[in-house]
Amino acid sequence: MQQQDQIAPRIGFIGAGRVAKGLAWGLAQSKHVIAVAASRSLASAEQLAARIAGCRAGTDAQDAADGADLVFITVPDDAIAAVAAGVRWREGMAVVHCSGATEVAALAPAAKQGARTGGFHPLQFFADPEVALAGLPGCSIGIEAEEPLRSQLEALAAALHCRALHLPSGCRARYHAGAHYAGGFVFALLQEAADIWQSFGASREDAVRALVPLLRGTATAAERLGLARGLAGTYSRGDLGTVKKHLDDLAPLGAETLHLYCELALRSIPLGLERGGYDERRADAMRALLRAALFPR
Numbered sequence: 395m396q397q398q399d400q401i402a403p404r405i406g407f408i409g410a411g412r413v414a415k416g417l418a419w420g421l422a423q424s425k426h427v428i429a430v431a432a433s434r435s436l437a438s439a440e441q442l443a444a445r446i447a448g449c450r451a452g453t454d455a456q457d458a459a460d461g462a463d464l465v466f467i468t469v470p471d472d473a474i475a476a477v478a479a480g481v482r483w484r485e486g487m488a489v490v491h492c493s494g495a496t497e498v499a500a501l502a503p504a505a506k507q508g509a510r511t512g513g514f515h516p517l518q519f520f521a522d523p524e525v526a527l528a529g530l531p532g533c534s535i536g537i538e539a540e541e542p543l544r545s546q547l548e549a550l551a552a553a554l555h556c557r558a559l560h561l562p563s564g565c566r567a568r569y570h571a572g573a574h575y576a577g578g579f580v581f582a583l584l585q586e587a588a589d590i591w592q593s594f595g596a597s598r599e600d601a602v603r604a605l606v607p608l609l610r611g612t613a614t615a616a617e618r619l620g621l622a623r624g625l626a627g628t629y630s631r632g633d634l635g636t637v638k639k640h641l642d643d644l645a646p647l648g649a650e651t652l653h654l655y656c657e658l659a660l661r662s663i664p665l666g667l668e669r670g671g672y673d674e675r676r677a678d679a680m681r682a683l684l685r686a687a688l689f690p691r
Contacts, residue, residue: 406462494570512539531555632672
């Protein structure tokens with residue numbers, strides 16, 4: 395196994411959904427050996443394997459374990475422990491899941507049989523494996539493993555042109571929840587913005603087309619300038635008059651709309667202060683307006 399670690403492991407996948415396809419295709423492009431893909435859906439396994447020379451497709455998870463030195467378990471989170479418990483593992487092989495929130499302890503049955511275990515979670519959307527494959531370069535991958543597997547997973551991340559983000563044991567649910575604020579929750583915020591725009595006659599389609607480029611620019615500013623320096627708009631400048639206009643015009647749309655705006659605005663003020671856009675006195679004035687809207691007398 396040490397010699398295999400130094401060369402390149404034969405990689406297998408148990409589960410052939412969107413995450414598996416994106417990772418397998420990316421690793422195959424970087425000349426890694428994807429030996430076998432197993433899925434309850436033979437069609438899914440065949441679709442993954444069709445783009446990789448020499449990759450076998452099947453429905454038997456044990457075949458994936460027997461035919462690989464490193465196995466990625468890419469099934470839904472709730473099935474990870476059952477898969478780990480239902481397969482015979484070899485001493486010295488590696489078994490890694492790709493869940494953000496599931497602890498590596500879910501792979502305890504594999505560890506008890508002598509396998510090395512870890513987590514390898516790409517911080518990337520996998521709604522479409524083709525889009526995910528194109529978006530993998532530059533993203534971070536949450537890695538949790540002991541040596542020598544840790545170094546092996548770092549090398550795989552580097553082969554995908556990704557950044558390794560090391561996770562301590564026991565933090566995965568918090569790590570995963572935090573990632574939602576830059577991931578899934580953004581869709582809820584876009585929906586909220588679209589709802590507000592629809593109140594004056596704009597269509598949801600028009601809102602999305604207009605707001606996504608703004609979102610793209612926001613992400614670029616955060617990446618290049620950081621959170622405080624990248625902040626722009628009302629809460630970077632401390633525009634009291636604009637804050638009051640926002641509150642007055644959102645109030646008729648209902649308490650939930652107004653409250654979400656106020657909560658997000660209150661959390662923006664510390665960034666505006668850090669940026670140097672205004673002083674504490676102006677910040678307190680904005681807070682007073684927002685809290686009065688949140689808790690009217």
